[in-house]
Every structure is written in structure tokens, then in C-alpha cells.
Amino acid sequence: MSDAPKEIDALIDMMARLPGLGPRSARRAALHLIKKRGMLMKPLAEAMGAVADTARECLNCGNISTADICSICTSEKRRIGEICVVEDVADLWAMERAAVFKGRYHVLGGTLSALDQIGPEQLGIPKLIERVSSEEVTEVILALNATVDGQTTAHYIADQLEHRVRVTSLAQGVPIGGELDYLDDGTITAALRARKQV
């Protein structure tokens, strides 16, 4: 409730449902938009409407795209032998920002969870296995989050793909710029176990 006209109240209610915005910051953001209604609000509304109409999941890998098959899956510059498995499109974007991986992706859209009744089918794991069989895949790189759920899912996928293809996962260790004093015990343990000769 902001005691604004009901159209503006409805807008604020919807904006408050965005992650990272609560009722108060939604009011602030809405007021900011109204003050810049010509320069920002109108173009933003149009951009949002356009994306809502055109965005869809890539039928092959699950990436967000404006076409049925995303630009990474159709690119001739990407190696077709490597598939990087990520939990979410945000993780795919993070990998792309690092600009180090030149293969293609498979977006799970979550992790296995008995509590939330999310099994392999909900995550497109059968589709991943099918891709490994039908495409000329030589390596599946598991880039799942280093959380309990992420690692459980990684183990499940590794089991399923055993003997079919080489399965690797991202290295765990000290992040670049990380200070030992601020790292958790698990990270230090993992880094020590995976130590390398200099």
C-alpha cells in the first residue's frame, strides 16, 4: 500500500515480487520510473514486453534464447565435443563472462531434491544422456554449484554417464584473490587435498 492511484499501487505490488526488491524498494523504484517516465519507464516497459513475447528456452540445451535453438547451440565456432552442465541460465552467463569455455551447455534448471520432488526427469537429465549418445560428445564438464544439492546432482549425473563419456568437474580450491583467513574449512580442506606440485 502506498496510497497512490490504483494503477501505481498495482505496479508497485508487481515490482515487489522481483528478487532483490521488497515493498519499500519497489516503491522507490516505481517513483524513480514515474519521474523518468519518458526516458526510462516507457522504453523499459517496451523492452520487457518484447522479451516476454520472444524469450523461450532453447530446445536443445535449455538456455534462454529468442529462437527455438540458442545462438550457442547453432554457433559453428563452439566445439560440439564438450558439454558443460550448469544448474541455471545465470550460471551459463557467468561461464560465458569468463569466456574460457568454448563448448556447448546443458542447463538443468535446478538440482535434484527429494523434498521438492525434483527428480532426473524434471531436470532434463534423460535429455542430457540422449545428447551424449546422439551428438559426438567426448567430455561432460559438471559446473554445478559447490553446495550439497549441487554436488549430489553432480554425483548422480556422473554415475549415469559412467563408461559412456569422460566426465569432469570444476576444480575446487582457493578463489583468485582469496585470503586463507577468510575462507571456510571445507574450501581449505579441498584446496589442500587437490594441491599441485609447483
Add this chain to the structure above:
Amino acid sequence: MSDAPKEIDALIDMMARLPGLGPRSARRAALHLIKKRGMLMKPLAEAMGAVADTARECLNCGNISTADICSICTSEKRRIGEICVVEDVADLWAMERAAVFKGRYHVLGGTLSALDQIGPEQLGIPKLIERVSSEEVTEVILALNATVDGQTTAHYIADQLEHRVRVTSLAQGVPIGGELDYLDDGTITAALRARKQV
């Protein structure tokens, strides 16, 4: 940059310009919207477009409205003798949520600032003085923020309206639920000076 299709990148860029959202949270919010594109993104785009088309400043008080004169200024239930002066529409909404003030408002849209070259004209102070003369105003309540700029502006307005109308300002003191240990010196000083007999 998110390595998303360019329509989605443009959307993220615009969302990152909202107060309270940075590049990372704009990406998260955009992904959330895309996942809920039917239920949330489409209606939000429409609500935003509708507000961008209809919202405007009330010609009388500066409140955000969908009509030339806002619902508070046209309401017959509001006392016309009292004008509450606020810096911003957000402050007007905060006053309305408290639901204690039954008069009408005057929104300055900022504070006096020599650095930013904001003088009385930019804040609609002449308009306020005109309203005090032409409407049957008996009291002007200054509800400006308790900041240096807010209080400077309050003093300026009080000077301008002296001898024309009764000018009051919000009481300063301990906020309800406030603990002395967490209050700043200025608040405690103000509360002690304005102490009342029990």
C-alpha cells in the same frame, strides 16, 4: 554484459538503472521475469506502460496522479485549511500510510541547494505561497526530512510565510520503539530540549 540475446541484454541494462538494483541483481531479476514471463513479466510490462502513459504531477500539489488534479486535492473529505509540505511523493505516501493527516499536501520535489542550483522556483515555493494566499489555508505543516538540507528549506519556507499563516513542523524526539542506546546525540538532544510534563 550477460552474453544473453541482445534484447535481454538491453532489458538488463535498463533494469540496472533502477535504484536498489545493480548489474548482478538486475540479471537475477530479469531471469526471474523471463522464467515467469506469462504470469509476471507480461502483466508488469503492461502495468508499466499504462502508468508511463497516464501518470503525471498534480497541477495543484505536485503529487503523482493519473489526473490533472490528484484525488487528495479533489477529495471533499480533506480539510482545505491545512497544507503539509513534503520533499517528495515518497514522503507524502509515508504520511498517508500513517493515516493521521487529513489536510492536503504540497510536494516540493527536493530541497534548496546552492550547489545543485536548486532555488525556491525549482521547488514550487512561489506556488505554495500563492496557495496560502488564494486557498483558505490556516496552517502550513512542514514535514521535511530532518537533514541539514531539509531543515534549511524548512527555515526558508517558514521565513517566507511568516505573518501570513501559522507555520508548524513535525516534532523531533525519540521514535516509537526506539532505544536510547541506539539513538544519535542529535536526537537525544532534541528530545531532551522538547521534553514534556507527564
